[in-house]
Amino acid sequence: MITSYAQNFEDVILWRALKSVKHGFYIDIGAQDPVEDSVSLSFYEQGWRGVHVEPSTLYAAKIRAARPDEEVIEAAIGLDTGLLTFYEFSGTGLSTGDAAIARRHAKAGFEMKERAVPLVSLENLLDRHAEKDIHWLKVDVEGMEAGVIKSWGSSKVRPWIVVVESTFPLSTKKSHEGWQSYLGKLGYKFVYFDGLNRFYVSEEHPELKVSFGPGPNIFDEFAFPVSSNSGLLAPMRQRLEAIEEKKAEVQKRLEAANAEVTSLNAKLVTLESDIHNFEAARIAEKAAANRLHEAVTSLERHAQREAEEWRVQAKRYRDQLEEVYRSRSWRLTWPYRAIGHAVKSGRTVARAAAISVILLPRRAAAGVFSRMIRLVLTRPALKRRAIASLHTYPAILGHLQAFARSRGIIATQAIEHNPGAMNMAVSTSDPPVAGVFMGVIPERVSKRISSRSKRILEMLETRRKEYQ
Structure with a gap:
């Protein structure tokens, strides 16, 4: 089972056709974020590696940070060479080199920044990896798809599958008429449209055509990431949000309970200390009482001995006095x-x-x-x-x-x-x-x-x- 990060399950369709390939290779033109809406991440997690082309400085840096073992080309792909004026709409995925499309986005209220970026041909890029199989090539350049495909030139390199975004930005209007015929001349057959992208298979790998037809389904055995923004997960996200709210409430109650437990523990410690002190005082009082009892007992025994001695002495004195009273000298005096x-x-x-x-x-x-x-x-x-x-x-x-x-x-x-x-x-x-x-x-x-x-x-x- 794979995790699908792509915006429209492009990774699920590609994996269905290419899952038998071990440690494959890909080229992602217009790669954007290394995680969010990424077509390549699920393959990367399966051990694949590839090349990312991303003219946005922000996204290029993020890809380098997330995938240090992959190549990142911070440039645009097109027919000319030199520099291209790039219109960047930060954090939107709408950045483009097409001035007309950029003006429409700016008019719609998106903040736009212009900057010059290097321009590289697709022919040059493909020939740099001519010694290896390129299992899939993705093109998502916000209205510049025709220029990218036409820059293929005379390169003999043929990726097994080509995926091209085929609608105008923020629209369902199809845009493939301007470049599909050129792909046909390169030996590619159209096999699948997912509502946003068109999939083409090289005539060198006709066996892959059978993998296309039905859309993503349960038999593709994929899962959504926790970070997925897919509308299909809206009910689940709502439920998760409710669960999170409940979890936060439970957590709050738990914290309150823990605080109360802490307070009770502190009171228990104080009570145990009081009990210990009371027990110590009780033992001390008992010891003092025992000592007092022993002293009283000793005094009583001493008093009894003295009383007995006084009784004996008094009896002796009485006997002596009676003896005096009975004497002749007493009677004569x-x-x-x-x-x-x-x-x-x-x-x-x-x-x-x-x-x-x-x-x-x-x-x-x-x-x-x-x-x-x-x-x-x-x-x-x-x-x-x-x-x-x-x-x-x-x-x-x-x-x-x-x-x-x-x-x-x-x-x-x-x-x-x-x-x-x-x-x-x-x-x-x-x-x-x-x-x-x-x-x-x-x-x-x-x-x-x-x-x-x-x-x-x-x-x-x-x-x-x-x-x-």
Whole structure:
């Protein structure tokens, strides 16, 4: 299968007749673009090579760029030699050396440029390749076909097939009358007209005639190029355009979706980072909580150990205290503690003295009395309070004076010359003192009281009853 690039399927008709030829040769006069409407490109793709004649500088340069392994002649073909005034209509395929045709194109609004180009005869061109078979020759020179064919001259070279554009430019009017007879004299037979071109076969290759007749069809097994501008492809191009529009819309949606995916990916990365940070923080918090739990557990164990130690120590202390309470020395020293407590709590000196006499052993009580009397005599405020307490107890006062004298605390002469020594004058008033000594002596120690102490208590009890 070949790809047809030609304007009117000229390449399909030529390939049908010449497809058995391998690496053939061609001459394309008026070649124009190397791709668009090119008759030679499908052959070039099949390995053929040839010569291109193109007076347009633009198209000649394009052919050279596209086909560097082919010959490009930038000139015009005609009867004369020298230079030809060439009328160029850039990008249209209407460029020509015919002044009348050029004026019509210019009048129609096409932009025209004039320039001089070399003029070469077809005879000269053919003779330059006389040593090889020229399988086809195409002439498309916009109204200059007669001049090209007549410049064949006396050359003996006969291309197998000659294709000539045979209508006037931009018209369906036939133009072959001026040159077809000349081809006939050269030994060519007309075999096919495609509406634009006439095909001629050399009498040297009559076997090729059978390839002409029907136009291009499905059996020619050809395809259109993507760049084809053929009107036959208009519906297909419209469909392709619609597909392209839809493709562009889909592409636009795809780009939007990709942008959204990119945005979501960025958010996902941020979310993953947040999750990672949160997980790291959670792990750190868990580790801190574990450390705190371990510390609390350690403190609890330490507190339990300390509490247990304190309980053991407290029990030891309680046991020791109970052992002290049960000891003989504690029971024997109870009177001293009671006297000290009475003095500290502000009780009267008389009551403290009574407790000392009653509860202490005789010798111990004498020492206590001595210290108490000396203490009272050296402290005026305490002395006044003691005298106030003893005014109502003259007997006790007398005993205390006698005791003080026996101990040398006060002198005897002082008492005789000053009966109020120690300021212990007895008042005539006797306020009630009932119950002063009641309840002082515990029953458990009453059996150990001396006879003197008992007499003092009996005297105190008598006085108490007198005031009741």
